[in-house]
Amino acid sequence: xxxxxxxxxxxxxxxxxxxxxxxxxxxxxxxxxxxxxxxxxxxxxxxxxxxxxxxxxxxxxxxxxxxxxxxxxxxxxxxxxxxxxxxxxxxxxxxxxxxxxxxxxxxxxxxxxxxxxxxxxxxxxxxxxxxxxxxxxxxxxxxxxxxxxxxxxxxxxx
Numbered sequence: 001x002x003x004x005x006x007x008x009x010x011x012x013x014x015x016x017x018x019x020x021x022x023x024x025x026x027x028x029x030x031x032x033x034x035x036x037x038x039x040x041x042x043x044x045x046x047x048x049x050x051x052x053x054x055x056x057x058x059x060x061x062x063x064x065x066x067x068x069x070x071x072x073x074x075x076x077x078x079x080x081x082x083x084x085x086x087x088x089x090x091x092x093x094x095x096x097x098x099x100x101x102x103x104x105x106x107x108x109x110x111x112x113x114x115x116x117x118x119x120x121x122x123x124x125x126x127x128x129x130x131x132x133x134x135x136x137x138x139x140x141x142x143x144x145x146x147x148x149x150x151x152x153x154x155x156x157x158x
Contacts, residue, residue, distance in 0.1 A: 004064050004067045004068055004071070005064075005068065007060065007064045008060075008061065008064035008065060008068060011057045011058075011060035011061045011064060012057075012061060012150070014053060014057045015053075015054065015057035015058055015061060015146070016143075016146060018050055018053045018054045018057065019054065019102075019139050019142050019143055019146070020139075020143065021050075022046070022050055022054075022135065022139050023136060023139035023140065023143070026042075026043070026046040026047075026050070027132055027135060027136050027139075029042060029046075030042060030043060030128075030132060036125055036128070039128060040117055040123055040128065041117075043113070043117075043128070043131075043132070044113065044114050044117040044118070047110040047111075047113060047114050048114055050106075050110060051106050051107075051110050051111050051114070054102060054105075054106050055102070055103070055106050055107075058098075058099060058102050062095070062099065065095070065153075069088070087152055087155055087156055088156060090152060091149055091152040091153060091156065094145060094148055094149050094152070095149055097145060098142065098145045098146065098149060101138060101141055101142055101145065102142055104138065105135065105138040105139070105142065109131060109134055109135055109138065110135065113131055
């Protein structure tokens, strides 16, 4: 159980770091580059690293979280639903929304842009601005959801 907890915490730190890094480092860095092609290259290179880290760590969080819930269920036995049911149900529902939103950000926005860039398709400054705005908004939403899910998770353990 301790190894699973450490895996879960490490995956959480890497997941949070990747989302926060996108919002705080990569997206603001785009405005520091004057050349439009340079902004496209920076964003594509950053997202090539971001996508597998974000989705990979999210997958580890889901799997290790499932193992931890199984351990909690074994510890609480018949009192599991009465003691943890409401908080756990809310945490799982919000976790589902988090997975959907993260998948949207990583696959529908970021991965699609990287494939488009690698394929040589043009991207106007307006399209880049709109993409950066959607990435920023989804990152803020993800960070908020992670904090709520994290708070609920701490309540389950305490």
